[in-house]
Amino acid sequence: MGLTIGIDVGGTKIAAGVVDEDGRIGVRTHRDTPASSVDATADAICDAAAELIAGHDVEAVGIGAAGFVSADRSTVLFAPNLAWRDEPLGARVAAKLNVPVVVENDANAAAWGEFAFGAAKNVEHMVCITVGTGIGGGVVIAGQLLRGAHGVAAELGHMRVVPGGHRCGCGARGCLEQYASGTALVREGRARAESGSLAAAQMLSVCGISDPAQLTGPMITEAAMAADPCAVELLEDLGRWLGEGLASLATMFDPTQIVIGGGVSAAKELLMKSAQVAFEKNLPAKSNRPHAEFTLAELGNDAGLIGAADLARHPSAAGLDPTAGAAPGGTGVDPDAAR
Template sequence: MGLTIGVDVGGTKIAAGVVGADGKIGARTHRDTPANSVDATAAAICEAAAELIADHEVEAVGIGAAGFVSSDRSTVLFAPNLAWRDEPLGARVADVLKVPVVVENDANAAAWGEFAFGAARDVEHMVCITVGTGIGGGVVIGGELLRGANGVAAELGHMRVVPGGHRCGCGARGCIEQYASGSALVREGRAQAESGSLAAAQMLSVCGITDPALLTGPMITQAATAGDPCAVELFDDLGRWLGEGLASIATLFDPATIVIGGGVSAAGDLLLRSATIAFEKNLPAKANRPHPTFGLALLGNDAGIIGAADLARRPAPAPEKHR
């Protein structure tokens, strides 16, 4: 198959690009996401793709959507930040564009991008975890994307690590997303600053602010990279939670490589170091089993576009038969 389009649908922006079989993005476009309207969101996706189709011979479109996607890669069953509920997105977009359309969970699409063309392109078994505002992830086993019986497998951010812990947006308490995400990093940083901690006050000064409410994840990352003790400690805590969670994930899937992406991964070795230490400490039977390698994602914000476009080239898996 020749050119395909990948569409990455976020809560605020729809990014689309024409992608070749080599994973390279050619033309690009974007639209704002009208997140409160199902019809307007579908229309914006169609407009972005149609703009690219007008100048390129495109054979299929892949859409990465944040939410639960059916196993036939057509229906968005549920999206936490968009208005989709049992939305037949694939069929709606295909009816307008007149080309085949597949829909995939956005974290799965990003993971596939890293597997096919990025940091895990030389292995057959990998886990990709994206650490941003929340935590997403995808798992590839034997060269195949793990979707599960209903298409909703590998929701890594919602693995529970603290029974009765912080309430998560999914409705449960104690998900790892509440302890190892960018949101958790900011929450803890603001809490320390509001407590009157002198170390946190120094961190705010390094960030050029005095009001804890103005503190952001990138500010903490920049302060930690500059060596601020409070910011470094915040990353150590986040990395510990992440590493402990990844030790459990590795026990389940036995990956050759674990790839860490998302906005928080901009901290680089600062995050990798603390996560790796916690991982090695908590991996069961650590002295008697091979350990996966750790690496940072290579494709950045393009991973979702590239992965969705490549998945559009591949036939949908056969639906699971329930007894």
């Protein structure tokens, strides 16, 4: 299959691009996300795709959407930051564009992008975890994207690590996201500053602010990279939580490689070192099993767009029945090899 379109639907922006078989993005476009309107969001997606289709011979469209996506990769069951509830997005967009459409969870799409073309392109078993405002991720086992019976597997950020811990946006308590995300980093940084800590006051000064409420994750990361002691400690604490969570994930999935991406990964070795130390310390039977390699993600913000486009090209990579090829307006496409 030749060119496909990848579309990454965020809470504020819809990014779209034409992607070739080598994962290279050609022409790009974007639209604002009218997040409160189901119809307006679908129209914006179609408008962006139609602009690209007009100038290229496109064979399929892949959409990465934050939320639960059905097993047939067509319906968005639930999206926390958009108005989608049991929304048949794939069929709706396919009917307007008259090309096959595949919908995938955005974190899964990003993980697939790193697997197919990025940091994990030379392995068959990987875990990708994205540390940003929240925690997302995806798992690839033997070259297949893990989606589960209902399409909602690998919600890595919602693995419980502290029974009865901080309340999470998902409704549960003690999720990894509440301890190893950018949101957790900011919460802890502000709490230290509000407690009157002299070290935290120095960190605020390094960030160029005086009000703890103004503190952001990127500020803490930049301060840590400038060797501010309080910021470094905050990043190390986050890395420790992340490493402990990854040790549990490695126990379940036995990956060859663990890829860490997202905004907080800008701290690079400050985060990676503490995460890997905690991982090694907490991995069960650590002396009697191979250990996964830690690497930073390579594709940045383009991972989801590239991954969605490639999954549209190779639907069998995520368990979609390749024999159910749909007529124009459907969601099935004939796949090539998964890689």
